[in-house]
Amino acid sequence: MNATTLTITPLTVPASLEDPDAADFLAFGALNRLVCDEATGLPDLAPDAAQMLAAWQENTDSLSLGFVARAGDDVVGMLAMDFAQEAEARAAEIDVLVPESSAGLGVEDALLDLAEREAHARGRTLLQKWTLHRPIETERMIVPRTGWGRIPAIPLTDALERHGYVCEQVERNSELDLRADPAPLVAALAEAEAHAGPDYRTVHWMAPTPVEHRDGYAAILARLSTDAPSGDMEFVAEEWDADRVIRRDARNTAAGQAFSVVAVQHVPTGALVAYNELLIGADRSGVTHQFGTLVASEHRGHRLGMIVKCANLLRWRELMPASAVVSTFNAEENRPMLSINEAIGFVPVSYAGAWQKRI
Structure with missing residues (x-):
């Protein structure tokens, strides 16, 4: 051919x-x-x-x-x-x-x-591409420019390198067994909430987002494009408002999908400062996918990431008892989020390479 x-x-x-x-x-x-x-x-x-x-x-x-x-x-x-x-x-x-x-x-x-x-x-002027990989070691392993993680070379990565793409970052894909004993989640949530203190409280909803949370949700969603670790991958600062939240909710509930959000609200200001999202398709026995998880940079250090993850997972076990696993991706250099995942039972199952070319 x-x-x-x-x-x-x-x-x-x-x-x-x-x-x-x-x-x-x-x-x-x-x-x-x-x-x-x-x-x-x-x-x-x-x-x-x-x-x-x-x-x-x-x-x-x-x-x-x-x-x-x-x-x-x-x-x-x-x-x-x-x-x-x-x-x-x-x-x-x-x-x-x-x-x-x-x-x-x-x-x-x-x-x-x-x-x-x-x-x-x-x-x-930029092309960006993600490749997927099994968690294996081969003769040729590719290390990204961040220096964190490595992926095995495959025909697609060979083609990307021929065309001048650079591997900028590696992401870890992890899964959590939703059928496992929930006691570690319960304990981790209680400890994190005690550490965070009374200035923070959780709110939750199933999409579509309630009117009273659309503006706050839009503001924290906008932070993901700039606050999440991305190595030298260049992302535009996304522009979010309540209307864009409505459009996103429509996409995330299309074809019978269900979408859950747990957020942390900063009580003194009313701002949403952390969030976690879970999505499942019409087949409620399928894999659950964790979408965004973020803690606004100025509110880090209060274990809010642990709060939103554990609270959403515990709620999800009740909402979707037939789903066996949750899948999530995190940058290999994002040690704070990976530490949370590891502490509550996530294990690596595959990897992704983030590639970029300037034209």
């Missing part, structure tokens, strides 16, 4: 998955899950087409574009691109999906070339 035998066409985003033109988007969802399963051995780590569709239909905050690579009639790869819509955004986030059956045959190179052309055409 080579570039001359490939045809690459735009991905159609259907109005619904029942529409006649939904075939490619359904194939996108299936390929997304297959590639993730092959890379990590974790079949439920990636969202399916139903879970992704709402985000692709709503372009107010992030524009999504996709492309389908075929050899003859066979789909051999896909490219997904996301463009943050803030005026100062410089990056295009890309996902190159190539199954093992087509890996190393030139599909990755063709899709990376296309990604660069599309990003350049939209005035972007």
Whole structure:
């Protein structure tokens, strides 16, 4: 297979998955899950087409574009691109999906070339890509520029390096057994709440976010793009308001998903200063995914991260008793958050590499 035998066409985003033109988007969802399963051995780590569709239909905050690579009639790869819509955004986030059956045959190179052309055409000067990896040691291990963690080389990382991408950061994917004895969570929560003291209290909700918390939630969500450890990955400061929270809630509850938020409120000011999010698909026996967890920098040192994590996990066990595990990603250099995870029973199951190229 080579570039001359490939045809690459735009991905159609259907109005619904029942529409006649939904075939490619359904194939996108299936390929997304297959590639993730092959890379990590974790079949439920990636969202399916139903879970992704709402985000692709709503372009107010992030524009999504996709492309389908075929050899003859066979789909051999896909490219997904996301463009943050803030005026100062410089990056295009890309996902190159190539199954093992087509890996190393030139599909990755063709899709990376296309990604660069599309990003350049939209005035972007950075390309960012995440790769998934099993927790194994191989002959060639890649150490990111942060110096924290390492990932095994795979055909996709070989292609990224050929195209001038640099591995900036490694993230650890950890899982917690939700069926384990909850006593450590209960004890850790009580100890953290006692340490934090009366100036902090927890609030919680299931999406959609109650009106009284939308502004405060928007303010703390905006901090994730600037306060979370990211090495030399460049992220635009995201612009959040109550309307963007409403749009995000709609995406996170589409296709029967359920989304739980536990936040810490600073009593003297009323501000939300920490939060943790958990999401599960329509199949309530599936994997639970932890989305954002953040403590505002000026409120760190009060064990608020432990509070939001433990409180949400304990609440989730009651809300979703059929879900067996929670999955989460954290930067390897984010020792405070990893220490919380380890203390309450999370164990590493896979890794991700964060790659960046300046164009």
